[in-house]
Amino acid sequence: MDRKRPVSSDRRLSRSWPGGCPGFEGMIRFKLKAAVENAVEKAIAAGQLGELKDAPAAVVIEKPRLPEHGDFACGVALKMASAARMSPIKIAEAILDRIEVPARCVARMEVAQPGFINFRLSVGWLEEALREIHQAGADFGRSSSGRGQRVLIEYVSANPTGDLHIGHGRGAVYGSCLANLLKFAGYAVEQEFYLNDTGEQMLTFGRCAWAAYQRRLGKRVDYPEDGYPEDSLARFIEAVVAREKDRWLSLPAEEGQRKLGELTRDTIIEWQKELLARLHIEFDRWYSELSLHERGAVEAVLQRFAESGMSYEAEGALWLKARQLGDERDRVLRKSGGATTYLAADAAYHLDKYERGYDHLITIWGADHHGQVPGLKASVQALGKDPARLEVILTQIVNLQREGQMVRMSKRRGTVVTLAEVMDEVGVDAVRYYLAESNPQNPINFDLELAKQTSRENPAFYIQYAHARCCAILRRALEPRVNSDTGAEEPPTVSQAEWRQWCDLYKSSTEVFAPIFEEDPEIFAHQKNLIMRLQDLPEEVEEAAATRSPGRLARYAFDVANDLQKFYEVCRVITADAAVTRARLGLIVATRQVLANVLGIIGVTAPERM
RNA sequence: GCGCCCGUAGCUCAGUGGAUAGAGCCCCCGCCUUCUAAGCGGGUUGUCGUUGGUUCGAAUCCAACCGGGCGCGCCA
Numbered sequence: 001m002d003r004k005r006p007v008s009s010d011r012r013l014s015r016s017w018p019g020g021c022p023g024f025e026g027m028i029r030f031k032l033k034a035a036v037e038n039a040v041e042k043a044i045a046a047g048q049l050g051e052l053k054d055a056p057a058a059v060v061i062e063k064p065r066l067p068e069h070g071d072f073a074c075g076v077a078l079k080m081a082s083a084a085r086m087s088p089i090k091i092a093e094a095i096l097d098r099i100e101v102p103a104r105c106v107a108r109m110e111v112a113q114p115g116f117i118n119f120r121l122s123v124g125w126l127e128e129a130l131r132e133i134h135q136a137g138a139d140f141g142r143s144s145s146g147r148g149q150r151v152l153i154e155y156v157s158a159n160p161t162g163d164l165h166i167g168h169g170r171g172a173v174y175g176s177c178l179a180n181l182l183k184f185a186g187y188a189v190e191q192e193f194y195l196n197d198t199g200e201q202m203l204t205f206g207r208c209a210w211a212a213y214q215r216r217l218g219k220r221v222d223y224p225e226d227g228y229p230e231d232s233l234a235r236f237i238e239a240v241v242a243r244e245k246d247r248w249l250s251l252p253a254e255e256g257q258r259k260l261g262e263l264t265r266d267t268i269i270e271w272q273k274e275l276l277a278r279l280h281i282e283f284d285r286w287y288s289e290l291s292l293h294e295r296g297a298v299e300a301v302l303q304r305f306a307e308s309g310m311s312y313e314a315e316g317a318l319w320l321k322a323r324q325l326g327d328e329r330d331r332v333l334r335k336s337g338g339a340t341t342y343l344a345a346d347a348a349y350h351l352d353k354y355e356r357g358y359d360h361l362i363t364i365w366g367a368d369h370h371g372q373v374p375g376l377k378a379s380v381q382a383l384g385k386d387p388a389r390l391e392v393i394l395t396q397i398v399n400l401q402r403e404g405q406m407v408r409m410s411k412r413r414g415t416v417v418t419l420a421e422v423m424d425e426v427g428v429d430a431v432r433y434y435l436a437e438s439n440p441q442n443p444i445n446f447d448l449e450l451a452k453q454t455s456r457e458n459p460a461f462y463i464q465y466a467h468a469r470c471c472a473i474l475r476r477a478l479e480p481r482v483n484s485d486t487g488a489e490e491p492p493t494v495s496q497a498e499w500r501q502w503c504d505l506y507k508s509s510t511e512v513f514a515p516i517f518e519e520d521p522e523i524f525a526h527q528k529n530l531i532m533r534l535q536d537l538p539e540e541v542e543e544a545a546a547t548r549s550p551g552r553l554a555r556y557a558f559d560v561a562n563d564l565q566k567f568y569e570v571c572r573v574i575t576a577d578a579a580v581t582r583a584r585l586g587l588i589v590a591t592r593q594v595l596a597n598v599l600g601i602i603g604v605t606a607p608e609r610m
Numbered sequence: 611g612c613g614c615c616c617g618u619a620g621c622u623c624a625g626u627g628g629a630u631a632g633a634g635c636c637c638c639c640g641c642c643u644u645c646u647a648a649g650c651g652g653g654u655u656g657u658c659g660u661u662g663g664u665u666c667g668a669a670u671c672c673a674a675c676c677g678g679g680c681g682c683g684c685c686a
Contacts, residue, residue, distance in 0.1 A: 060628095062628080064628095064629070065629075065630080065631080065632080066629070066630070068629095069629070073628090073629085075628055075629090078628075078666080078667085079628095081666080082666080088666090112629085113629085114628095114629080114666080114667090116628085116629070159686070196686070199686075200685075200686080201685080201686060315683095315684080316684085317683095317684050318684090319683090319684085328612080328613070328682080329682085329683055330683075331683080331684090332683070332684035333684090334684080335684040336684060337684080339684090341684065341685090341686090342685075342686050366680095367614085367615070367679085367680060367681085368680060368681070369680095369681085369686085370613090370614055370615080370680070370681060371613085371614085371680085371681040371682060372681090372686090373614090374613090394614085394615075394680095396615070396616080396679080396680085397679075397680080434622095437622095437623080438622090438623070438624095439623095439624095441615060441616075442615085442616070442623080443615090443616070443678095443679070444622090444623095445621085445622065445623095446622095447621090447622080450621090450622085450635080458634095458635095459634075461648070462634095462648080462649095465646080465648055465649085468646075468648095469645090469646055469648095469649090472645070472646050473645050473646085474645095475645090476645045476646095477645080493645095551624095552624090555623090555624065555633085558633085558634080559633085562633090562634095565649060565650065566650070566651090568645085568646095568649080568650085569649075569650045569651080570650085572644080572645070573645060574645050575645095588645095609646085610646080610648070
């Protein structure tokens with residue numbers, strides 16, 4: 001039943017082939033899509049698709065799971081069948097007859113039950129893909145789909161009252177990866193950390209810091225019972241004492257609480273900055289909540305709510321009419337005691353974000369804050385801003401495990417495992433990879449022992465190893481060789497001058513890559529798989545950016561590494577044949593480039609040797 | 611009770627309308643005179659939480675239910 005038709009050379013579109021595929025810019029899937037769309041149009045125009053006047057379904061080129069179904073497949077005939085009142089097979093045949101692709105690019109096209117069109121690639125587009133990778137270099141995979149839109153991503157925003165834990169780490173890594181990703185996808189991204197450096201909690205914190213400071217210097221005073229655990233402050237108090245000695249000890253209580261609160265808070269903030277920098281996270285701005293209060297922004301927002309009739313007084317408190325705006329209940333803006341709530345400050349903060357002119361706002365919170373989302377949305381709406389431009393992403397919990405057993409964390413009992421400890425134990429790259437890999441809405445089980453025990457097998461390491469291996473091969477080709485028989489030093493396989501020449505060729509020529517391929521079908525399959533994977537990067541970036549899933553790229557990097565290893569296993573790169581060596585080094589360098597680009601996005605280092 | 615998130619192999623997770631549901635870990639068996647064996651190949655593993663619906667076709671969409679997590683009027 002299946003109709004098989006080899007592509008004959010007279011169906012070539014491109015007269016200038018090889019050397020480029022005019023009219024087929026972009027990735028292979030896109031090139032195929034365009035060819036199929038074109039064929040559908042022509043088939044309709046020729047009246048071969050029954051009563052169809054226009055294409056009722058978008059052409060989607062997918063990757064079949066089974067190798068027998070080719071490298072790519074298209075199910076558009078199935079989607080058109082009912083509208084055309086024809087059998088999918090007949091439609092597929094009519095379309096296939098009109099698909100025009102260069103013979104060097106597609107080896108075979110066929111119609112298969114129940115109406116798929118399957119494609120098996122030849123080498124033309126693979127060579128072109130490699131040339132594109134070399135030409136784009138560090139920019140390969142970068143897209144302009146963000147159209148330079150300004151996006152502000154706010155994340156971590158941990159309270160400056162203690163250590164960061166693994167949950168903060170997750171938000172930090174996710175936010176940072178998302179920022180890198182959106183930049184790569186063509187957005188103008190800024191990253192911001194919101195400091196809760198004022199309010200009720202800072203008063204409590206000041207009392208604790210003051211007590212801890214006095215106690216550290218030998219004074220017999222009680223430590224507040226319901227405050228932050230003394231142990232969790234000890235390290236920071238130690239730093240404060242080392243710097244300030246006992247010069248504040250004689251302050252009156254109220255002054256002392258304020259002063260030590262500030263000193264300790266600032267110590268913690270500095271410490272958080274350093275820790276996050278170690279995780280390869282740099283914020284453009286640390287935005288102080290206190291600064292909002294100080295310049296009256298919070299009061300101004302309350303004023304605006306009052307003027308627009310969006311707030312009211314009840315039970316001694318000031319309320320936002322959030323119910324009117326889709327929330328399940330109204331929200332308190334100012335407590336009966338007179339202090340403003342977190343929501344009031346957050347409304348002022350988000351209003352400021354809007355007024356700074358961003359096209360889009362992303363706020364990343366831990367999932368335990370999800371109850372606040374409707375209130376925040378309602379408040380920005382009440383301020384006349386479009387809540388659709390504010391995207392709140394919630395990151396789920398991280399369960400720390402050790403050998404499959406949950407690590408119970410209790411602040412009170414001081415059994416909290418800090419982010420710093422996890423980083424020290426399993427390494428920054430592993431922490432980044434494991435936290436980057438999953439999607440934010442899923443809880444993570446992070447097993448410390450597993451991450452350590454399998455350090456040779458862990459994905460972060462495996463990907464880095466693949467990158468280092470590419471570097472090693474290139475080094476090998478460019479370094480002088482030692483003759484194993486005579487011990488004499490011989491010139492390198494590739495001279496520096498040659499190499500520079502080759503690098504230019506990689507960017508301008510597709511023929512240069514032709515000698516990569518072996519006739520042996522098994523080896524060819526590995527070569528093709530690797531190149532197909534590399535040329536996927538732009539699509540992966542698009543998809544990851546659109547779904548806010550940088551973790552997708554972490555998994556993609558693993559697949560690239562895996563395909564490289566399989567290729568490496570069956571195929572030598574440096575050979576006696578200069579043309580073959582040149583071609584395959586081009587593939588290795590392209591692979592290295594793709595790995596480096598992806599590792600850059602997920603913030604894992606790309607080592608040259610391991 | 612209400613709201614949000616989740617439920618896929620022993621474990622950790624992909625896959626969100628297409629053909630026979632995939633990786634890694636774990637376990638077993640092979641492979642180093644040759645560019646990094648920190649590697650590769652092979653083998654085993656599934657009521658896709660349950661039931662019903664929509665569709666030519668459902669892990670994927672809809673409804674109800676079950677199980678887990680989180681949140682729920684002046685904490686942040």
